[in-house]
Amino acid sequence: MSPVPATDGRDGPGSRAQNLETLVDVEGVSKEFRVRGADGRSTQFRAVDNVSFTVERHGSLGIVGESGSGKTTLARILVGLEQPTSGTLAVGGATLDSRTPSRKARKLLGRSVQMVYQDPYSSLDPLQTIGAGLDEILRLRSDADPKRRKERAGELLEQVGMGASHLTSRPSQMSGGQLQRVAIARALACTPRLLVLDEAVSALDVSVQGQALNLLSDLRETLDVAYVFVSHDLAVVQQVSDHIIVMHHGQIVERGRTDHVLNQPKDEYTKTLLAAVPTAGWKPRTSSN
Amino acid sequence: MSSLAARPTARRLRFPKNGGLGWSGTALVMVLGLVVLVAILAPLVSPYSPTATDVLNVSEGPSPSHLLGTDTLGRDILSRLIYGARLSLLGPLIVVVLSTIGGTALSVSSVWIGGWYSVLVGRVLDLLFSVPSLLVAILAVAFFGAGLTAPVIALSLAYTPYAARIIQSVAARERNLPYIESGELIGFSGWSICLKHLIPNVMSMIRSQATISFGSALLDLAAVSFLGLGVQPPTAEWGLMVSEGEPALLDGQPSAALSPTLTILAVVIMVNLLGDRFDKRSRRLR
Amino acid sequence: MTTELATKPGGLRIRDLEVGLRRGGNTQPILAGVNLEVNPGEAVGLVGESGSGKSTTARAVLGLFPERSVVSGGVEVGGRSVLDLERRALQEFRSHEVGMIYQNPRARVNPLRKVGDFMTEAMIDSGVSRAAARQRATGLLQAVAVPDAARRLDQYPGDLSGGLLQRVVIATVMASGPRLVLADEPTSALDVTTQEEVVAILGKACQERDMALLFITHDLDLAAAVTDKVVVIYAGRVVENLPSRLLHAHPRHPYTVGLLRSRPSLTTRERIRTIPGTPIAAYEAGPGCVFAPRCPLATDICLQIAPELRRVGDSVVACHNAEEVDRPNSPTEHR
Numbered sequence: 001m002s003p004v005p006a007t008d009g010r011d012g013p014g015s016r017a018q019n020l021e022t023l024v025d026v027e028g029v030s031k032e033f034r035v036r037g038a039d040g041r042s043t044q045f046r047a048v049d050n051v052s053f054t055v056e057r058h059g060s061l062g063i064v065g066e067s068g069s070g071k072t073t074l075a076r077i078l079v080g081l082e083q084p085t086s087g088t089l090a091v092g093g094a095t096l097d098s099r100t101p102s103r104k105a106r107k108l109l110g111r112s113v114q115m116v117y118q119d120p121y122s123s124l125d126p127l128q129t130i131g132a133g134l135d136e137i138l139r140l141r142s143d144a145d146p147k148r149r150k151e152r153a154g155e156l157l158e159q160v161g162m163g164a165s166h167l168t169s170r171p172s173q174m175s176g177g178q179l180q181r182v183a184i185a186r187a188l189a190c191t192p193r194l195l196v197l198d199e200a201v202s203a204l205d206v207s208v209q210g211q212a213l214n215l216l217s218d219l220r221e222t223l224d225v226a227y228v229f230v231s232h233d234l235a236v237v238q239q240v241s242d243h244i245i246v247m248h249h250g251q252i253v254e255r256g257r258t259d260h261v262l263n264q265p266k267d268e269y270t271k272t273l274l275a276a277v278p279t280a281g282w283k284p285r286t287s288s289n
Numbered sequence: 290m291s292s293l294a295a296r297p298t299a300r301r302l303r304f305p306k307n308g309g310l311g312w313s314g315t316a317l318v319m320v321l322g323l324v325v326l327v328a329i330l331a332p333l334v335s336p337y338s339p340t341a342t343d344v345l346n347v348s349e350g351p352s353p354s355h356l357l358g359t360d361t362l363g364r365d366i367l368s369r370l371i372y373g374a375r376l377s378l379l380g381p382l383i384v385v386v387l388s389t390i391g392g393t394a395l396s397v398s399s400v401w402i403g404g405w406y407s408v409l410v411g412r413v414l415d416l417l418f419s420v421p422s423l424l425v426a427i428l429a430v431a432f433f434g435a436g437l438t439a440p441v442i443a444l445s446l447a448y449t450p451y452a453a454r455i456i457q458s459v460a461a462r463e464r465n466l467p468y469i470e471s472g473e474l475i476g477f478s479g480w481s482i483c484l485k486h487l488i489p490n491v492m493s494m495i496r497s498q499a500t501i502s503f504g505s506a507l508l509d510l511a512a513v514s515f516l517g518l519g520v521q522p523p524t525a526e527w528g529l530m531v532s533e534g535e536p537a538l539l540d541g542q543p544s545a546a547l548s549p550t551l552t553i554l555a556v557v558i559m560v561n562l563l564g565d566r567f568d569k570r571s572r573r574l575r
Numbered sequence: 576m577t578t579e580l581a582t583k584p585g586g587l588r589i590r591d592l593e594v595g596l597r598r599g600g601n602t603q604p605i606l607a608g609v610n611l612e613v614n615p616g617e618a619v620g621l622v623g624e625s626g627s628g629k630s631t632t633a634r635a636v637l638g639l640f641p642e643r644s645v646v647s648g649g650v651e652v653g654g655r656s657v658l659d660l661e662r663r664a665l666q667e668f669r670s671h672e673v674g675m676i677y678q679n680p681r682a683r684v685n686p687l688r689k690v691g692d693f694m695t696e697a698m699i700d701s702g703v704s705r706a707a708a709r710q711r712a713t714g715l716l717q718a719v720a721v722p723d724a725a726r727r728l729d730q731y732p733g734d735l736s737g738g739l740l741q742r743v744v745i746a747t748v749m750a751s752g753p754r755l756v757l758a759d760e761p762t763s764a765l766d767v768t769t770q771e772e773v774v775a776i777l778g779k780a781c782q783e784r785d786m787a788l789l790f791i792t793h794d795l796d797l798a799a800a801v802t803d804k805v806v807v808i809y810a811g812r813v814v815e816n817l818p819s820r821l822l823h824a825h826p827r828h829p830y831t832v833g834l835l836r837s838r839p840s841l842t843t844r845e846r847i848r849t850i851p852g853t854p855i856a857a858y859e860a861g862p863g864c865v866f867a868p869r870c871p872l873a874t875d876i877c878l879q880i881a882p883e884l885r886r887v888g889d890s891v892v893a894c895h896n897a898e899e900v901d902r903p904n905s906p907t908e909h910r
Binding site for chain 1: 720771772774795796833848849
């Protein structure tokens with residue numbers, strides 16, 4: 001990966017605009033599911049409700065919310081695993097809308113977007129060695145010969161802080177933190193412009209989570225990759241993303257620069273979320289009934 | 290909705306695991322392997338020819354020259370058992386191979402493609418399920434004549450839905466795991482994912498299921514031959530030997546009927562136990 | 576080994592608990608020395624990462640041990656040794672003396688039975704009439720702030736959200752009046768706002784009924800907020816035991832400091848000062864201190880001799896260099 005001149009994307013859109021082209025443009029996207037209620041009748045459930053946002057190249061957007069907020073569905077739409085019911089989605093030159101069939105969507109998006117999942121153990125084939133897995137990806141996504149592929153696999157592992165010795169290991173022999181690094185390496189093997197991380201550090205031990213967050217920050221500085229980081233954990237989002245959108249019942253209730261939103265929230269729901277996070281000195285309050 | 294902050298995944302603590310099958314499993318594999326070996330090496334191992342009659346020693350009990358005695362035509366029972374193993378084991382093997390391949394193909398494709406295809410496959414399987422296997426085998430003989438070919442093909446069809454259903458449940462669960470989905474995102478083709486990732490990960494279930502159905506197939510085919518519809522005399526085959534041994538029973542010489550019966554029983558039990566061992570192993574490895 | 580408070584009768588006492596698994600010829604340790612106490616009316620947090628042994632400890636309190644395990648040390652609840660209980664007494668103990676709340680309430684509750692049936696089962700068994708049991712159940716649900724309590728009794732677990740169901744479980748567990756409640760990651764699967772409610776209710780219920788609460792979690796901040804004492808466990812050993820209010824201000828063990836620093840800040844972005852390496856389990860530890868290979872303060876003695884728990888300031892800590900932890904400019908300077 002050729003290093004990109006370190007743009008301090010932290011300045012936000014509008015400043016030092018030379019490298020800040022828009023990578024992701026989501027416009028009015030909604031997703032409805034047909035749900036069968038307990039009474040047997042089916043209703044439409046809006047998981048994502050008229051959501052719009054952009055992510056610039058090399059940027060990092062955090063999407064936070066609780067369960068049912070729609071953040072996971074939104075993440076899946078970004079990678080093509082779900083089709084929006086309405087709205088459009090433009091990622092790295094490819095444009096899709098509700099009429100784009102799912103296979104085509106995945107194909108279009110797969111060129112520039114990859115996903116890192118929450119559970120490192122089930123996001124890798126348990127029977128395959130790490131090296132074989134990386135090789136399989138590189139064989140599909142690059143023209144390199146076997147020798148070059150092996151080198152590249154080693155490079156990818158080093159990039160995520162792991163030694164090439166792990167090429168012969170199987171997932172069952174490795175820890176969650178290591179596997180999550182491998183998952184990131186696999187995603188990077190596809191040379192994506194955008195990485196969608198869906199609760200990617202939530203299943204890691206606290207001490208390992210810190211390492212993973214540092215790694216993600218480092219990678220964004222040296223590689224030409226942007227993040228969409230979905231999480232319920234606000235402190236984690238503070239570390240990894242420049243901008244943030246807060247979702248509630250499928251809608252965006254607040255957005256802005258991460259440190260602004262988390263330090264000076266304007267929306268009531270955001271305030272409620274922040275107030276419920278255990279930090280030093282926090283005490284749980286009971287609800288008024 | 291999947292759980293939000295799942296507790297940090299405990300590292301899979303690797304205690305040294307005991308290889309897999311355990312001593313009972315290994316013993317079973319060795320014994321069954323021996324049976325297969327004896328069947329293959331029949332001409333070398335068998336004391337007599339299976340069709341050599343000896344009218345002077347009809348329906349004899351076990352003796353030093355005939356370890357399991359002789360049948361009503363004076364043929365050595367042990368030799369007939371050894372030679373009989375060939376057909377008695379080959380038939381079920383073909384049934385299992387065909388039905389497992391068929392069942393795997395149907396279930397994996399159904400799980401992968403989903404939609405109307407999956408519904409269609411479901412209906413076809415329901416149809417196949419409703420036909421009792423032995424009956425189908427007998428009908429096949431009625432249509433195509435006696436011998437092993439017709440019943441083997443009929444049973445392969447009849448066993449397919451069982452294989453399909455068992456494999457389908459594990460395949461469905463596996464299909465929904467992130468690593469399969471992530472393969473789709475990376476751009477691997479459906480064929481590639483199913484063959485290289487999905488099927489290998491359900492192989493242990495396929496294996497245990499195949500092993501158990503071998504026992505059933507063996508019994509069904511032996512029954513067909515017992516009824517005189519399968520292998521025809523003078524060929525040696527265990528099921529046929531049981532029916533041929535009936536008259537000797539009445540003569541007070543049980544060995545001709547008992548030996549093949551016990552052999553069938555022993556092999557079926559051992560194979561079932563082995564299938565069970567495979568199943569336990571696959572559970573532990575998950 | 577040393578206790579820091581005079582223990583009231585009742586409550587939980589774990590002394591030098593060691594649990595090992597017999598595999599082949601050797602015994603592989605899972606717990607290499609757990610010491611902790613929970614007095615009635617007190618809440619103690621047990622905090623650890625993967626492999627730390629916190630769940631094994633919880634199960635040990637219930638008398639549940641893995642197959643072929645070797646156990647030494649003492650586990651007492653209300654003055655009675657759990658390890659010595661016979662099967663019938665153990666069953667009785669598990670149903671009446673200890674209550675357990677798990678991470679996933681749906682794994683605990685039969686989805687095919689109504690909530691009311693689940694809640695009143697134990698009551699009816701002990702002779703209470705159906706009507707009275709139902710009334711009690713309604714009261715219990717109201718006490719844990721479940722809205723529309725009477726209607727909930729006729730619903731199925733699937734109709735309730737995770738948070739609501741967890742509250743039902745808590746209410747049911749409390750109903751049998753156990754001396755000790757074990758909560759193993761009770762809120763890890765819940766939203767943060769629901770977590771706050773559940774945790775508040777749990778704390779209040781335990782205080783009101785003078786129950787001892789052992790709250791197991793990986794979340795140090797949560798433990799500090801809802802408990803009176805925090806016990807930090809690593810690789811099967813208790814490494815620190817200190818009052819919760821002092822956790823952020825004066826941690827005395829390098830691992831505790833490391834854990835505190837590993838948590839990202841909610842307000843500012845800064846590079847996280849991580850603990851190198853990954854958490855290990857007891858059987859992977861070498862001689863000496865279990866944390867030594869990853870510790871910034873490790874000295875030669877740390878690699879050779881396992882430190883005993885001793886009092887340093889307000890903490891009980893197992894560290895040869897605990898006095899260095901709080902020094903300015905030490906590698907473990909944390910705030």
